[in-house]
Amino acid sequence: MAEPAIDIENLTKDYPYGFLQLKKRRSLESLTMQVQTGEVFGFLGPNGAGKSTTIKLLMRLIFPTAGSARILGKPISDIAMHRNIGYLPEQPYFYDYLTAAEVLDYFARFHDFDATERRERVQRMLKKVGLESAGRIQLRKYSKGMLQRVGVAQAILHDPAVVVLDEPMSGLDPVGRREVRDIILELKKQGKTVLFSTHILSDAEMLCDRVGVIVGGKLQGVGAPSELVGLKVQGMEILFELPGSVESGGELLAQATRTGDRYRLQVAESGLYAAMERLGAAGARILSVTQVKPSLEEYFMHLVEADRAQAAAVEVRAK
Amino acid sequence: MTRVGTVALNTFREAVRDRVLYNLVFFALVMMASAILVGQISIGIEQIVIVSLGLSAISIIGLLISVFIGVGLVSKEIDKRTLYALLAKPLRRWEFILGKFAGLALTLTVNTAAMAAGLFLALFYVKHSIERADTAVLVAVYFILLKLALVVALAMLFSCFTTPLLAILFTAGLYLAGLFVHEMRGLQGGLIDPALGRLLRWVSYVLPNFENFDVMGAAAHGRIIPATLVAQNTFYAVLYCAIVLTVAAAVFSQRNLK
Numbered sequence: 001m002a003e004p005a006i007d008i009e010n011l012t013k014d015y016p017y018g019f020l021q022l023k024k025r026r027s028l029e030s031l032t033m034q035v036q037t038g039e040v041f042g043f044l045g046p047n048g049a050g051k052s053t054t055i056k057l058l059m060r061l062i063f064p065t066a067g068s069a070r071i072l073g074k075p076i077s078d079i080a081m082h083r084n085i086g087y088l089p090e091q092p093y094f095y096d097y098l099t100a101a102e103v104l105d106y107f108a109r110f111h112d113f114d115a116t117e118r119r120e121r122v123q124r125m126l127k128k129v130g131l132e133s134a135g136r137i138q139l140r141k142y143s144k145g146m147l148q149r150v151g152v153a154q155a156i157l158h159d160p161a162v163v164v165l166d167e168p169m170s171g172l173d174p175v176g177r178r179e180v181r182d183i184i185l186e187l188k189k190q191g192k193t194v195l196f197s198t199h200i201l202s203d204a205e206m207l208c209d210r211v212g213v214i215v216g217g218k219l220q221g222v223g224a225p226s227e228l229v230g231l232k233v234q235g236m237e238i239l240f241e242l243p244g245s246v247e248s249g250g251e252l253l254a255q256a257t258r259t260g261d262r263y264r265l266q267v268a269e270s271g272l273y274a275a276m277e278r279l280g281a282a283g284a285r286i287l288s289v290t291q292v293k294p295s296l297e298e299y300f301m302h303l304v305e306a307d308r309a310q311a312a313a314v315e316v317r318a319k
Numbered sequence: 320m321t322r323v324g325t326v327a328l329n330t331f332r333e334a335v336r337d338r339v340l341y342n343l344v345f346f347a348l349v350m351m352a353s354a355i356l357v358g359q360i361s362i363g364i365e366q367i368v369i370v371s372l373g374l375s376a377i378s379i380i381g382l383l384i385s386v387f388i389g390v391g392l393v394s395k396e397i398d399k400r401t402l403y404a405l406l407a408k409p410l411r412r413w414e415f416i417l418g419k420f421a422g423l424a425l426t427l428t429v430n431t432a433a434m435a436a437g438l439f440l441a442l443f444y445v446k447h448s449i450e451r452a453d454t455a456v457l458v459a460v461y462f463i464l465l466k467l468a469l470v471v472a473l474a475m476l477f478s479c480f481t482t483p484l485l486a487i488l489f490t491a492g493l494y495l496a497g498l499f500v501h502e503m504r505g506l507q508g509g510l511i512d513p514a515l516g517r518l519l520r521w522v523s524y525v526l527p528n529f530e531n532f533d534v535m536g537a538a539a540h541g542r543i544i545p546a547t548l549v550a551q552n553t554f555y556a557v558l559y560c561a562i563v564l565t566v567a568a569a570v571f572s573q574r575n576l577k
Contacts, residue, residue, distance in 0.1 A: 060406065089404055094404065107404070110409055
């Protein structure tokens with residue numbers, strides 16, 4: 001099997017706190033996971049779960065209490081390896097006295113490109129993130145979403161093999177989110193490895209080959225979204241209209257949820273045909289029948305609630 | 320070294336765009352006003368007044384820039400998180416520290432050179448000539464620049480491990496203490512406890528000796544400054560800066576950026 005692009009082993013991070021900084025708060029506990037070459041990996045978790053801590057450890061912005069990590073087969077302390085990785089920090093902020101073109105040119109200089117290549121790459125990136133016309137404006141006049149686009153541009157400017165994006169959709173409008181999604185899909189097509197953290201589960205479901213869910217500093221599950229949530233059908237949902245009298249629907253109608261002129265009714269798989277017959281008899285027009293499967297969001301919320309319950313139990317025991 | 324230069328040039332560009340060099344306008348006004356005033360009221364001491372005033376202004380303005388901007392060189396990048404994307408590039412932390420130092424040193428050199436040019440213009444205005452002895456003024460300006468480099472290195476060191484306010488206080492305190500190292504070495508004999516005297520003597524050798532950089536009196540009176548002092552001060556400043564920056568880089572290399 002090929003070597004993983006990102007290989008994390010028992011990564012642990014404690015943050016000291018208190019006046020003398022003698023107390024420790026564990027932010028990440030023995031994280032072990034791999035991101036395979038060429039895959040898009042989503043790192044999911046609520047606020048304070050340890051997503052950004054993991055990414056900062058990988059970028060050597062903070063140092064681990066224990067454990068190790070390798071990117072492209074090299075230890076993360078190897079500076080030369082940074083030529084092959086791109087990183088977008090969470091809520092990025094850049095030198096506001098520079099224009100977007102100047103910031104990108106500044107970052108490109110660390111990759112030893114000559115002046116012509118820098119100019120060409122900067123223009124290409126500005127176009128890619130939709131900032132072509134704003135490239136000569138100082139960043140102090142940029143909106144949060146525009147800064148996010150500059151952040152994405154600087155992360156992929158040097159054509160890295162591994163791209164790490166910390167909340168890339170944060171602060172973006174629907175158009176911006178769509179553009180970043182397209183960029184991630186394009187990176188995947190080019191064979192790049194992408195690790196990104198997000199709160200937006202629909203984006204993760206749409207983009208990721210695999211996701212890792214982290215809650216309370218502990219990795220709770222890793223796998224393809226469909227694997228994680230399971231393939232078992234929970235029931236069937238019937239979408240229908242009722243042109244006649246509302247009373248004619250009877251008992252079934254009382255169980256349905258109304259949205260505008262339409263009704264949604266969830267029934268067990270075994271009771272589908274009986275329910276359809278009764279709806280037909282009541283004069284309902286059936287529009288669609290779909291399988292009900294658990295969503296990634298439900299799986300995520302289940303893990304978060306389990307972690308909260310466990311934390312509350314520990315607190316009660318401590319008292 | 321290219322990466323150090325890239326960081327340095329960006330630091331210089333930041334200073335220029337943040338209008339740090341606007342202080343030159345203030346300096347120019349002070350020099351013009353004093354030259355006109357001195358030309359009218361002093362007899363025979365024009366050079367002393369102009370040189371003393373000019374060198375003092377160069378030193379004070381330079382010190383303010385060194386301390387306040389020096390402290391912000393690292394802390395501002397951490398607070399604003401501009402450092403995050405930068406350190407993910409192939410840039411070592413010590414290269415960042417050295418680049419930042421070089422950038423502010425370049426800013427101070429340009430600033431000090433411009434102020435020195437203003438001082439010589441004012442001198443020419445009151446004396447109607449520039450003599451060979453006036454090279455002492457140039458040496459004094461050079462010593463101020465060495466002193467400022469040392470202050471920047473200290474400000475950067477403190478800002479690597481403490482808050483900006485404390486870093487300013489520590490740097491200012493160390494600068495003031497460094498102005499009295501000769502007095503500290505002289506505090507012996509029957510005046511104080513001998514053990515305390517020995518301790519002060521040791522401390523005086525560790526403290527940065529800013530007294531050696533002060534040749535304002537000699538420059539104002541047109542006295543020649545010995546070449547050995549120039550070599551000694553240059554060596555001292557380079558060595559002291561190297562030590563302080565090495566410690567700063569070592570501290571910063573271990574620092575967690577939250």
